[in-house]
Each structure stands twice: as C-alpha cells, then as structure tokens.
Amino acid sequence: MRDSLADALSRAKADYAEVRFSIDDATSVMYRGPEPEQVRSAxxxxGVVRACTRGGWGSSNFDSLDDLDHHVREACECAALVGTTTSQIADAPVAPPSEHRAALRRDFRGIPVADKIALVAAYNDILLRSVPGVETSFAGYSEVFRTVAFASTRGASFLEERPRVDLFLGAIARDGSLVQQCFDGRASLDTYDAAVGLEGLAEEVARRAVALTKAPPCPGGTHTTVLDNRLAGVFAHEAFGHMSEADFIYENPQMRELMALGREMGGPDLNIVDDGSMPGAQGTHPFDDEGTPTRKTYLIRNGLLAGRLHSLETAAKMGEPVTGNARAVRQSDRPLVRMTNTYIEPGAATVQELIAGIDKGIYACDALGGQTMMEEFTFSAGYGYRIENGRLGDLVRDIVLTGNLFRTLHAIDGIADDLVITNGPGGCGKGGQAPLPVSHGSPHIRIRDVVIGGR
Amino acid sequence: MRRPMLDRMADAVQQAVQEATRLGAQAAKARFAQTESINCEFEAGVLKATSSEQGRALSLEVIRNGKRATVTCNDPGDIPALAARAVALVEIGASAHFSAYPEPSECAQILRHCPETASLPREQLIEAGQRMVEGIRAYSGDLYIGAEAGRSEAEAVIAHSSGLLHSATTTRWNLGGYAQKTDGTDMLFCGAGRQWRRLNHLFDADWVTRETLRDLRLAERTASAPTGLATILAPPEAAAMLFAPLAMACSGRSALKGESPLRDKLGDIIGPASLTITDQPHEDWAIESAVMDDCGVPTRPFTLVDRGVLRAFMYDVDTAAMAGVEPTGHAGCGPVRMHVQPGGRSSAQILRGLSEGLIVKNLMGFGQSNLMNGDIAGNVALGYRVENGEAVGRVKDTMVAANLYDLLKGGFEASSDVDPLTGWPWILLEGVSVSSGG
Known part of the structure; x- marks a missing residue:
C-alpha cells in the first residue's frame, strides 16, 4: 500500500505533499441499564492528501484509493490557489521507510465478540446491583484496529498498526430529584487484558455515585486546592499543554512574545513534559502523522518555558526543532499540533505534607473533563473533600475549577512525589477533531487561591 | 456531486435489506449517505488552506429474536458480505424491543436542497472569508484573525423491511470569523458564525464582522462580576446551551431508564407559565430540520413544555415499544430543532430593565457539569457586567453555577426577538450563583 501512495505522490506538483490512508476494523458494545443498547461493527x-505550495495548503479527503491520482491533483490545485509566499517545511532528517506491526500482549481480535459482551455484562451487573441507590448504569467496550500507511515527498514512509481497547464504566444514582454520576475506565494500546479484572473498579464507581447523592455541593469561592494525580494531569494538559501547541502561537506576534522560551512560568520545582515516545501510554507512536519521529520534549523546565510542540511547518516558521506532534484523529482529518503524553514531573513532598499545610481548602479528585481558551482554563473534578485544619473532611460534589494559566502556575506551591500516568478512555479535542488518544499524568499538586464555581 | 450515487444506492440499500431478510433477519434497515464539500480557511488574516472533502457510509441494522446489531462500511461493493456480517452479529446483539419497523406514512415536505448553494464557487467562499478578515481588521491591526467559509452537498437514501424507500439531497453553507486580542497575559476571543441550507441574504460576511466588532467594542472596558446570586441574560446561542439539560431530561429513554430528574413529572409544573418549549422540525432550510427519524417515522411539531407544564417525552421506535407508547419521530429520543417560545419584550427592553446582572455569551467547560441533573456551570469565557440597563464591561475569571430546574422556579423571561436561524430568543434567568477571582 505504501508503494502506491508514494507512486501517486511522485506526480504531485507542490513544494511538499503527503498522503495518509487508514483502514479501521472496529467493534463496540454499550450497556445502559440492564440491557445492551448497542452492538456495532464497522x-x-x-485518507487525505495534503499539499503545500508557496506557503498555501490544499487538501483532498477520500475513502477509497481507487482515484488517488485525482485527489493528489485536487490537493495540489487547492494549494496552488492559496499560496503566495514561500513554503516553510522543516528540513529535519527523514527516517528510512519502516513498518510497525502491533505487538499485542493479548490480541483482542482473537477473542469472540460474545466474550466481550459477557465481560461488559458482568461489569454492568456490578454497577447496577452492588450498591443500593444506583438508578442506572453505563458500561461500554470498544476496540479498533487501525492500519495506517503514510508517505510524503520528503521521503518519509511508514506503515503502522494502531490497536486500541477502551473500557468505560459509569453509574448514575439518585436521591429524590438529585441525580449524581460517576465514571471511570481503562484504555490500552497493547492488551485486551486492560479491560479485564475491573470488578473492583466497577464497584467503586457505583459506591461513589451513591455517596455523591449524600454529599453537599462544593462551596463556591476561592480555595487553596490539592489536586489528585488524575485531576492534576488534566490540569497539565488543559491549562498549560494546549498553550504549548505551536499552531496557536507561530503566526501570532503577541502570542510569540507572551510564550517566549525562557519566560518564568512557575516555581523552580515545576517541570512539565510531553513525550510521544514513552512506552505503554495512549499517545505513543513511532511517528506522528507527518512522518516525524516522536520524542520527549520539556515544555517547562525548572519553572522556565523550555519548549513547545510542533508540526513540520510550525517548527520551520519558529526556527525550533521538530517534535513529532502533528496528529490527526479521524482517517481523513488533517494533522494538527497536538499533545501526546503530557505530565508534571514529581517533586519531593508527600501527599500528606501538601494537605497538612492547609487550614481550609478542597481536595479535588478525578476529572470529568477540561477546556481551555488559552490563558483561561476550566476543569471539573469527579468528586472531592473539604480540607479542614490539615485533614480531609466531608465528601463534596459539583467541583468546577477555573483560573488564569499564568497566575495559577505561579500559585503551585507544592508538588508531591507520587507521579501517576493515567491511561483512560476518551481523549482530547481540538479543531473539531476528537477524541485523540492521549495520556496525562502528575503527582498530587497544591495550588493557592483557585476559583471554584459553586452554589 | 462529482459522482452522484443515489440511483445506484437506492437499489443497493434495498438489496441489503432483502439479503439480510433472506439470511434470517426479522427486520432490516439500510442507509447510505454521501457528502462532498469544499472549504477555505484563513489564519492570521490570510488565506491559509482550501480543501475538498468526500465521504460515504453504508450502514445496515438487523433485528432478530429480540436483538439488534448494526454494521457499517464505506465500500458499497459487497452487499452480501455486509448482510452476512450483520446477521451473524445480531445473534449476540443489543436488546431490541420491536420486531418490525413502522409502515411508511406521509411526511412533511421541507426545502433542504438549494442548487445555488451546491454550486457556490470556491472563489466566492474565499471572497467572503477575505471580507470578514478585512472587516474585523479595520478594528485593529493587532488582532489575530481567523475565518472560514464552506459549502457541502449530501445525498442519502434509506430503505427498510416494512417498505420504506426514501431519498433526500441537502445542501449547506457555513461562514465564521473570529478575533483574538492579546494584551500581555490578557486574551479575548470573540467571533460569530452561521450555517444554512439556502443561499440567500443570510450568507452575509458583514454580519459576522458586525457581531465580532460588537464584542470587541463591548470588551474594551473590563468590570468586576456581580457575585453571589445574580441575574443573567443569555443571547440565543448561549440560551440554547443553557437549556441542553432539559432536552436530555425530556428523552423518553432517559425517563424510562430512571436517569431523568423529570421522569415522574409528566403533567407537573416545572417552570413559569411564560415557559413553552417546542420542537419545530419543519422549518425550511434550517440545518437541523428533518422529515422523518432514523426509522422513517414522520417528524412533527411537538410541545415538550406548555406554559410551564411538562407535556411529553420524546420517543424513538425502540424506546416507544419499551414504554408501550407511540414513537414521536425523535431519533435517539432527542429533539430535532427545539427552542423556547418567544416572550413579550424585546431583548433590548429586557436589558434596559436590568439594574444589575451579567450577560453570558459563552461558557467554557459547560458540558463538564452534571447536565442530566440540570446542573449548569462553567467559566464565563465571554460575558459582560450589566449596570442600569447597559453592558458596562467584560468580566474575567468568573464562574457561574446553577441548577436549571431551580432557576425555572424563579425569575425567567424570553425575549420577543429570536435568532432567525435557530429560533431561540434571549433568555433571562434569576438566581445564578456567580464566583469570581477577578
């Protein structure tokens, strides 16, 4: 398949062109309440051809290789219509053509669909029946085996198999008219076993949903807040990670000034990393979707802005090294600059020490999601506890945190030593492309004066 | 369309249904859809990219022995293989509570395909984008400006084993523009966009410019947010978002599964007498409009809340069979084109009568709250403090939080003026909790 892509590209009339083509085999099962609601197979x-001519980009999407020459021509003509300056594509070394077959520790393709349905049914039963007070449940399993072929006029060429398994558990509990929910799950790129043996997690999800119906809402206002590993990982991703994506910066002079490398972003203990090459994480691949090898990139090092995430174009235009962060979600999506596996490096404190220093605050746990509009961010905790006189107090619900990135990074005054990388279902969204598989991680962190919305 | 397929695929979807039935399915439904579109994008105030997009999908749903399964592909060349996969999968399928699709019945006629939209040339899209960029740039040369314009054409055909064969073609255009203003660490994002199926006066780049400039000017001043319990005024696009929990709660499936906080409130008062919420699926040229649901049940104008009283839940075919009621033409038990009915005063009059409050144009992180419970919470991504009937400045670092059903027990008002595309009015709600660090 890679040969036919390269052959079609040989007739491209553009400064740069690439073609990516994928085939997905997917199966999904979803329980909602006592019955299976969806069983699907697809x-x-x-694929997509992209071309760049005189700095302008053109693309043509398709779902069959039957007319690839047409799509190469179409993308090149689109690019020629746009470009008026000079194409800038990073002149980074190109890896030799390669194939990366999936090395699944336990291959989900050999397991009957009926077994997968039975697995989900068993979890669903726990969600529904293990704790009184659960009104209904969500339990889902999905798998996709994607085979991606890529070629570019720079000579990059790879074939990669990208398997993924997601297991999703949710419980909805109610007390009168109050409805509370709790979700959790696991995801893996290399084994079906990640979806197995989660009976304890299912029970915990059910227990927490019911407990939240008894918990009061988190009081609104400004609180010193300790974030657990998962929520702090979402914070690293949402609040800072998106700001480090160079496509938000490279053609915006004010943003380039604001995000100048070397700027002090936080205290000297703060280190934030994106690493698309780390083993076993959701955002890990040998190459990004422009054929650039992935790598570890320090975004903040010792509190100073140290790097950012690039595509071939943003790296060339900013005169910085390529990082392998051009990623696409759907088969026909054009790659955008995206994170891979983003995390805060561990510090020296213990979690107990972080909490012990707080007279009145909030311990916010788990993440329902997050969003950023550059300097402002918001994210929601799944649940939390009051902190009173250095000790954990009552469970609270409805915790939505917001803040200004620059002030908040400086307000981190404690980083624990317990880094955890989270591999959960779902993913990141940007520019209409979601869910992109990513991992995020962090030790517990403490932040002063976080604005929490509440009633 | 570069390669129209409707005639050929009308045969193919019927063949898929017949083949699935021949293999033992009690009922089957096949749908094919194909879309072609062109788009142009402006980044940093210059034309950055143009694109052509094409996509096809063929799906087949089969029902057998109380089970249901769906298979999808985008290679319509091997119908027997697709049918065989579906019939094999249904043996271990999801629960189905019906064994036959409803007989076809007469549907409304809605205008959804505009030849002028389908042939909108790329050059005209680029010209519209350029006009948006230049209009916004006139405000300040220091803005980061983005814009996009596009058009698409789609064809779809559906057939099922109870005799339905229905095809449709649709078009749409979209226009959007935005500005980012960066001043030190302070950033402002504002913009506007719209989409419609007919190429008419609504395809107006200057409207995008005007809306964007209005926010840029309003945001020139900043103001502290009112804190505690405040009155908020939401323009149509934000109002639609704030009522999303109610659409979820009026799902017949959510009610049946016990998720909906309204599940036992049919006939109860859930809001003021001034609150009427309807689903209007037959507006010509509206993006959401539909003549039938995914099983061929005709859509119809539908009242969810009538003068404050909860009147109905929405049911698809499967859920209706579970609940023992008639399906209402709502695929997935969700609304087609829901909105609140307008009130008696204009949005300008409502604003003038507001001594203190907050205009909420955009909420960041809205979907992260417990929407099913009616909780609405988020960071005010773009909002203005109101004093003595006018917007006096942009608020920052501000969160709002409330429960929609609690709010509907308090002050509520809908404006008489509505967005011409969505039908939503402006909405005033009292008693929203506001927290601010700014």
Missing part, C-alpha cells in the same frame, strides 16, 4: 477506510 470496517471503514479513509
């Missing part, structure tokens, strides 16, 4: 193919 085999879908799709």
């Amino acid at each position: 085999r879908l193919s799709g």
Whole structure:
C-alpha cells in the first residue's frame, strides 16, 4: 500500500505533499441499564492528501484509493490557489521507510465478540446491583484496529498498526430529584487484558455515585486546592499543554512574545513534559502523522518555558526543532499540533505534607473533563473533600475549577512525589477533531487561591 | 456531486435489506449517505488552506429474536458480505424491543436542497472569508484573525423491511470569523458564525464582522462580576446551551431508564407559565430540520413544555415499544430543532430593565457539569457586567453555577426577538450563583 501512495505522490506538483490512508476494523458494545443498547461493527477506510505550495495548503479527503491520482491533483490545485509566499517545511532528517506491526500482549481480535459482551455484562451487573441507590448504569467496550500507511515527498514512509481497547464504566444514582454520576475506565494500546479484572473498579464507581447523592455541593469561592494525580494531569494538559501547541502561537506576534522560551512560568520545582515516545501510554507512536519521529520534549523546565510542540511547518516558521506532534484523529482529518503524553514531573513532598499545610481548602479528585481558551482554563473534578485544619473532611460534589494559566502556575506551591500516568478512555479535542488518544499524568499538586464555581 | 450515487444506492440499500431478510433477519434497515464539500480557511488574516472533502457510509441494522446489531462500511461493493456480517452479529446483539419497523406514512415536505448553494464557487467562499478578515481588521491591526467559509452537498437514501424507500439531497453553507486580542497575559476571543441550507441574504460576511466588532467594542472596558446570586441574560446561542439539560431530561429513554430528574413529572409544573418549549422540525432550510427519524417515522411539531407544564417525552421506535407508547419521530429520543417560545419584550427592553446582572455569551467547560441533573456551570469565557440597563464591561475569571430546574422556579423571561436561524430568543434567568477571582 505504501508503494502506491508514494507512486501517486511522485506526480504531485507542490513544494511538499503527503498522503495518509487508514483502514479501521472496529467493534463496540454499550450497556445502559440492564440491557445492551448497542452492538456495532464497522470496517471503514479513509485518507487525505495534503499539499503545500508557496506557503498555501490544499487538501483532498477520500475513502477509497481507487482515484488517488485525482485527489493528489485536487490537493495540489487547492494549494496552488492559496499560496503566495514561500513554503516553510522543516528540513529535519527523514527516517528510512519502516513498518510497525502491533505487538499485542493479548490480541483482542482473537477473542469472540460474545466474550466481550459477557465481560461488559458482568461489569454492568456490578454497577447496577452492588450498591443500593444506583438508578442506572453505563458500561461500554470498544476496540479498533487501525492500519495506517503514510508517505510524503520528503521521503518519509511508514506503515503502522494502531490497536486500541477502551473500557468505560459509569453509574448514575439518585436521591429524590438529585441525580449524581460517576465514571471511570481503562484504555490500552497493547492488551485486551486492560479491560479485564475491573470488578473492583466497577464497584467503586457505583459506591461513589451513591455517596455523591449524600454529599453537599462544593462551596463556591476561592480555595487553596490539592489536586489528585488524575485531576492534576488534566490540569497539565488543559491549562498549560494546549498553550504549548505551536499552531496557536507561530503566526501570532503577541502570542510569540507572551510564550517566549525562557519566560518564568512557575516555581523552580515545576517541570512539565510531553513525550510521544514513552512506552505503554495512549499517545505513543513511532511517528506522528507527518512522518516525524516522536520524542520527549520539556515544555517547562525548572519553572522556565523550555519548549513547545510542533508540526513540520510550525517548527520551520519558529526556527525550533521538530517534535513529532502533528496528529490527526479521524482517517481523513488533517494533522494538527497536538499533545501526546503530557505530565508534571514529581517533586519531593508527600501527599500528606501538601494537605497538612492547609487550614481550609478542597481536595479535588478525578476529572470529568477540561477546556481551555488559552490563558483561561476550566476543569471539573469527579468528586472531592473539604480540607479542614490539615485533614480531609466531608465528601463534596459539583467541583468546577477555573483560573488564569499564568497566575495559577505561579500559585503551585507544592508538588508531591507520587507521579501517576493515567491511561483512560476518551481523549482530547481540538479543531473539531476528537477524541485523540492521549495520556496525562502528575503527582498530587497544591495550588493557592483557585476559583471554584459553586452554589 | 462529482459522482452522484443515489440511483445506484437506492437499489443497493434495498438489496441489503432483502439479503439480510433472506439470511434470517426479522427486520432490516439500510442507509447510505454521501457528502462532498469544499472549504477555505484563513489564519492570521490570510488565506491559509482550501480543501475538498468526500465521504460515504453504508450502514445496515438487523433485528432478530429480540436483538439488534448494526454494521457499517464505506465500500458499497459487497452487499452480501455486509448482510452476512450483520446477521451473524445480531445473534449476540443489543436488546431490541420491536420486531418490525413502522409502515411508511406521509411526511412533511421541507426545502433542504438549494442548487445555488451546491454550486457556490470556491472563489466566492474565499471572497467572503477575505471580507470578514478585512472587516474585523479595520478594528485593529493587532488582532489575530481567523475565518472560514464552506459549502457541502449530501445525498442519502434509506430503505427498510416494512417498505420504506426514501431519498433526500441537502445542501449547506457555513461562514465564521473570529478575533483574538492579546494584551500581555490578557486574551479575548470573540467571533460569530452561521450555517444554512439556502443561499440567500443570510450568507452575509458583514454580519459576522458586525457581531465580532460588537464584542470587541463591548470588551474594551473590563468590570468586576456581580457575585453571589445574580441575574443573567443569555443571547440565543448561549440560551440554547443553557437549556441542553432539559432536552436530555425530556428523552423518553432517559425517563424510562430512571436517569431523568423529570421522569415522574409528566403533567407537573416545572417552570413559569411564560415557559413553552417546542420542537419545530419543519422549518425550511434550517440545518437541523428533518422529515422523518432514523426509522422513517414522520417528524412533527411537538410541545415538550406548555406554559410551564411538562407535556411529553420524546420517543424513538425502540424506546416507544419499551414504554408501550407511540414513537414521536425523535431519533435517539432527542429533539430535532427545539427552542423556547418567544416572550413579550424585546431583548433590548429586557436589558434596559436590568439594574444589575451579567450577560453570558459563552461558557467554557459547560458540558463538564452534571447536565442530566440540570446542573449548569462553567467559566464565563465571554460575558459582560450589566449596570442600569447597559453592558458596562467584560468580566474575567468568573464562574457561574446553577441548577436549571431551580432557576425555572424563579425569575425567567424570553425575549420577543429570536435568532432567525435557530429560533431561540434571549433568555433571562434569576438566581445564578456567580464566583469570581477577578
């Protein structure tokens, strides 16, 4: 398949062109309440040709290789219509053509769909029946085996198999008209076993949903807040990670000034990393979707802005090294600058020490999601506890945190020593592309004066 | 369309249904859809990219022995293989509570395909984008400006084993522009966009410019947010978002599964007498409009809340069979084109009568709250403090939080003027909790 892509590209009339084509085999099962609501299977193919001429980009999407020459021509003509300056594509070394077959420790393709449905049914039963007060449940399993072929006029060429398994558990509990929910799950790129043996997690999800119906809402206002590993990882991703994506910066002079490398972003203990090459994480691949090898990139090092995430174009235009962060979600999506596996490096404190220093505050745990609009961010905790006189107090619900990135990073005054990388279902969204598989992680961190919305 | 397929695929979807039935399915439904679109994007105030997009999908749903399964592909070349996969999968399928699709019945006629939209040339899209960029740039040369314009054409055909064969073609155009103003660490994002199926006066780049400039000017001043319990005024696009929990709660499936906080409130008062919420699926040229649901049940104008009283839940075919009621033409038990009915005063009059409050144009992180419970919470991504009937400045670092059903027990008002595309009015709600660090 890679040969036919390269052959079609040989007729491209552009400064740069690439083609990516994928085939997905996917199966999904979803329980909602006592019955299975969805059993689906899909085999879908799709791809995109991109071309760059005189700095302008053109693209043509398709779902079959039958007319690839047409799509190469179309992308090149689109680019020619746009470009008026000079194409800038990073002149980074190109790896030799390669193939990366999936090395699954336990391959989900060999397991009957009926077994997968039975697995989900068993979890669903626990969600529904293990704790009184659960009104209904969500339990889902999905798998996709994507085969991606890529070629570019720079000579990059790879074939990669990208398997993924997601297991999702949710419980909804109610007390009168109050409805509370709790979600959790696991995801893996290399084994079906990640979806197995989660009976304890299912029970915990059910227990927490019911407990939240008894908990008061978190009081609104400004609180010193300790974030657990998962929520702090979402914070690293949402609050800072998106700001380090160079496509938000490279053509915006004010943003380039604001995000100048070397700027002090936080205290000297603060280190934030993106690493698309770390083993076993959701955002890990040998190459990004422009054929650039992935790598570890320090975004903040010792409190100073140390790097950012690039595509071939943003790296060239900013005169910085390529990082392998051009990623696409759907088969026909054009790659955007995206995170891979983003985390805060561990510090020296213990979690107990972080909490012990707080007279009145909030311990916010788990993440329902997050969003950023550059300097402002918001994210929601799944649940939390009051902190009173250095000790954990009552469970609270409805914790939505917000803040200004620059002030908040400086307000981190404690980083624990317990880094955890989270591999959960779902993913990141940007520019209409979601969910992109990513991992995030962090030790517990403490932040002063966080604004929490509440009633 | 570069390669129209409707005639050929009308045969193919019927063949898929027949083949699935021949293999033992009690009922089957096949749908094919194909879309082609072109788009242009402006970044940093210059044309950055143009694109052509094409996509196809063929799906087949089969029902057998109380089970249901769906298979999808985008290679319509091997119908027997697709049918065989579906029939094999249904043996271990999801629960189905019906064994036959409803007989076809007469549907409304809605205008959804505009030849002028389908042939909108790329050059005209680029010209519209350029006009948005230049209009916004006139405000300040220091803005980061983005814009996009596009058009698409789609064709779809559906057939099922109770005799339905229905095809449709649709078009749409979209226009959007935004500005980012960066001043030190302070950033402002504002913009506007719209989409419609007919190429008419609504395809107006100057409207995007005007809306964006209005926010840029309003945001020139900053103000502290009112804190504690405040009155908020939401323009149509934000109002639609704030009522999303109610759409979820009026799902017949959510009610049946016990998720909906309204599940036992049919006939109860859940809001003021001035609150009426309807689903209007037959507006010509509206993006959401539909003549039938995904099983061929005709859509119809539908009242969810009538003068404060909860009147109905929405049911698809499967859920209706579970609940022992008639399906209402709502695929997935969700609304087609829901909005609150307008009130008696204009949005300008409502604003003038507001001594203190907050205009909320955009909430960041809205979907992260417990929407099913009616909780609405988020960071005010773009909002203005109101004093003595006018917006006096942009608020920052501000969170709002409330429960929609609690709010509807307090002050509520809908404006008489509505957004011409969505039908939503401006909405005033009293008693929203506001927290601010700014």
